[in-house]
Amino acid sequence: MNAMAQEASKAPTFTYAIRQADTALILAQRLSAWIGHGPAIEEDLGFANIALDLLGQARLLYAYASEIESQGRSEDDFAYLREECDFLNVTMAEIPNGDFGFTIVRQCLLDCWRLENFERLTHSTDSRLAEIAAKSVKEIRYHLKYSAGWLVRLGDGTAESHRRVAEALAQLWPYVHEWFVEDAAESALVALGVVPAAADLREAFDKRLALILAEATLSRPADVEYRWFGKRGQHTEHLGRLLGEMQSLHRAHPGAQW
Amino acid sequence: MYTQSLNEPSSRPVEALDDAERLARFQARIDAEEKIEPKDWMPDAYRQTLIRQISQHAHSEIVGMLPEGNWISRAPSLMRKSILIAKVQDEGGHGAYLYSAAETLGVSRAELIEQLLSGRAKYSSIFNYPTPTWADTAAIGWLVDGAAIMNQIPLCRCSYGPYARAMVRVCKEESFHQRQGYHAMLSLARGTPSQRRMAQDALNRWWWPALMMFGPPDTASHHTGLSVKWKIKRFTNDELRQKFVDFTVPQAEFLGLTVPDPVLRKGDDGHYITGALDWSEFNAVLKGNGPCNAERLRERRTAHDDGAWVREAAIAHAAKRSARAVA
Numbered sequence: 001m002n003a004m005a006q007e008a009s010k011a012p013t014f015t016y017a018i019r020q021a022d023t024a025l026i027l028a029q030r031l032s033a034w035i036g037h038g039p040a041i042e043e044d045l046g047f048a049n050i051a052l053d054l055l056g057q058a059r060l061l062y063a064y065a066s067e068i069e070s071q072g073r074s075e076d077d078f079a080y081l082r083e084e085c086d087f088l089n090v091t092m093a094e095i096p097n098g099d100f101g102f103t104i105v106r107q108c109l110l111d112c113w114r115l116e117n118f119e120r121l122t123h124s125t126d127s128r129l130a131e132i133a134a135k136s137v138k139e140i141r142y143h144l145k146y147s148a149g150w151l152v153r154l155g156d157g158t159a160e161s162h163r164r165v166a167e168a169l170a171q172l173w174p175y176v177h178e179w180f181v182e183d184a185a186e187s188a189l190v191a192l193g194v195v196p197a198a199a200d201l202r203e204a205f206d207k208r209l210a211l212i213l214a215e216a217t218l219s220r221p222a223d224v225e226y227r228w229f230g231k232r233g234q235h236t237e238h239l240g241r242l243l244g245e246m247q248s249l250h251r252a253h254p255g256a257q258w
Numbered sequence: 259m260y261t262q263s264l265n266e267p268s269s270r271p272v273e274a275l276d277d278a279e280r281l282a283r284f285q286a287r288i289d290a291e292e293k294i295e296p297k298d299w300m301p302d303a304y305r306q307t308l309i310r311q312i313s314q315h316a317h318s319e320i321v322g323m324l325p326e327g328n329w330i331s332r333a334p335s336l337m338r339k340s341i342l343i344a345k346v347q348d349e350g351g352h353g354a355y356l357y358s359a360a361e362t363l364g365v366s367r368a369e370l371i372e373q374l375l376s377g378r379a380k381y382s383s384i385f386n387y388p389t390p391t392w393a394d395t396a397a398i399g400w401l402v403d404g405a406a407i408m409n410q411i412p413l414c415r416c417s418y419g420p421y422a423r424a425m426v427r428v429c430k431e432e433s434f435h436q437r438q439g440y441h442a443m444l445s446l447a448r449g450t451p452s453q454r455r456m457a458q459d460a461l462n463r464w465w466w467p468a469l470m471m472f473g474p475p476d477t478a479s480h481h482t483g484l485s486v487k488w489k490i491k492r493f494t495n496d497e498l499r500q501k502f503v504d505f506t507v508p509q510a511e512f513l514g515l516t517v518p519d520p521v522l523r524k525g526d527d528g529h530y531i532t533g534a535l536d537w538s539e540f541n542a543v544l545k546g547n548g549p550c551n552a553e554r555l556r557e558r559r560t561a562h563d564d565g566a567w568v569r570e571a572a573i574a575h576a577a578k579r580s581a582r583a584v585a
């Protein structure tokens with residue numbers, strides 16, 4: 001990128017980094033609630049692993065966002081001192097865990113999207129994003145292996161497990177829409193080769209997911225467009241509660257070091 | 259199944275020897291610091307002692323995930339959140355690892371978990387205390403993991419091979435936890451007045467329960483005698499407790515915190531002398547009347563029950579797979 005393009009990409013790249021960071025953080029917060037409560041020890045460990053990776057990704061992305069912004073905000077300033085409407089995570093990440101099957105469906109959908117997205121980001125013209133993506137993509141590949149493995153087991157398991165994940169898939173499907181609707185910030189970045197085009201991503205996502213759903217004996221629900229986008233700061237009622245809990249201790253001790 | 263084969267008479271020549279001779283051979287191996295391995299002959303009492311001890315240890319790791327897990331969602335920085343998740347995850351890993359070690363003695367993990375959930379098996383009473391503040395996670399790392407290390411380092415030389423090997427790995431991680439807990443405590447002790455208050459309050463509540471983790475005083479312990487002879491246990495409860503006190507009191511001083519024992523002093527021999535422990539509290543918690551006994555078990559049971567359909571689905575899927583593979 002030349003100097004002018006670099007300057008023009010600053011604001012949208014900041015927004016993009018925050019969207020990805022918030023998505024990773026909120027999802028980590030959700031997943032980590034399973035630790036100690038999963039159906040088997042191995043699943044406690046599995047979710048803990050994924051949550052740890054996601055937290056690590058969020059921290060790298062906040063650091064990059066802070067560099068772009070150059071106002072000296074720390075990762076904790078981003079995580080603990082912003083309000084609901086400042087958070088730009090995609091809506092799916094904030095939807096509560098439900099049962100194990102629901103969490104697995106949510107995870108598998110997000111993993112499919114994130115894997116396709118981060119694989120492409122490794123070729124970003126923004127070298128910092130490309131670097132972060134290169135590290136993350138290895139982790140996301142493992143996440144998808146885990147979530148898709150369980151989705152297949154549950155989809156093609158018992159009648160009950162099939163019913164549960166089919167219902168979860170129907171409930172979560174509308175929130176997929178947001179991922180593939182480019183807004184002005186994203187379109188600007190697509191033009192500069194910083195992020196992949198939404199249409200391209202959608203195709204790859206659909207293909208990848210179709211294989212998993214087939215193996216899980218699940219069918220893809222009819223498309224429903226949920227139009228209130230978390231990535232624009234339009235959130236469900238659930239995010240406020242999540243942040244209220246997550247930020248409570250930090251906010252109760254302003255300026256304290258931990 | 260492993261369980262059955264262990265109960266069946268074996269045709270190995272050692273079976274022909276009479277019990278006294280086998281026992282003598284067994285004891286000679288132990289005295290020579292040889293490791294006993296799963297397929298070796300061992301007295302039934304040795305096997306039962308190990309099953310009890312290893313499974314209690316495994317249960318403790320699993321139940322121990324709960325009090326600290328309580329703070330994962332509210333950890334006050336992303337760094338602390340990562341450290342805490344990783345720590346609780348390690349404990350889960352210890353649990354899984356120890357259940358596997360117990361399985362080498364002819365019980366299944368499912369059986370052992372059933373014993374825990376039905377309330378027949380014990381786990382460390384320390385985890386029946388609550389974690390009302392963030393400082394409790396720091397105090398647990400510092401004191402509880404610290405006490406666990408004192409208990410477990412000698413177990414790395416335990417006569418039973420699989421347990422000894424499990425302990426080598428577990429101890430490495432526990433000492434890492436201890437350092438992290440101490441560091442978190444240090445941040446609090448050097449922090450704002452309310453952080454310091456939080457730290458002192460946590461020390462006040464965890465000090466005595468941590469000392470009780472070493473078990474009843476030697477004069478009242480039933481298990482110590484044979485366990486020492488079999489080199490499952492190498493130090494007595496009181497010896498280990500003393501080590502812990504000697505190690506920890508200077509750390510508390512360094513933190514600028516006060517150990518909640520008004521009569522604590524250093525003896526002429528350099529060892530600290532503590533006040534009397536309230537064993538009536540220990541016994542009450544052991545019997546189920548601790549602040550969180552019911553809650554901890556309820557949480558474990560809920561997780562287990564809620565997960566039943568998942569485990570069934572996994573089994574059903576595996577069966578379908580192998581049927582398809584045959585077809």
Ligand SMILES: [Fe+2]
Nearest residue numbers: 319348349352
């Ligand atoms: Fe442990």
Ligand SMILES: [Fe+2]
Nearest residue numbers: 349403432435
């Ligand atoms: Fe530990």
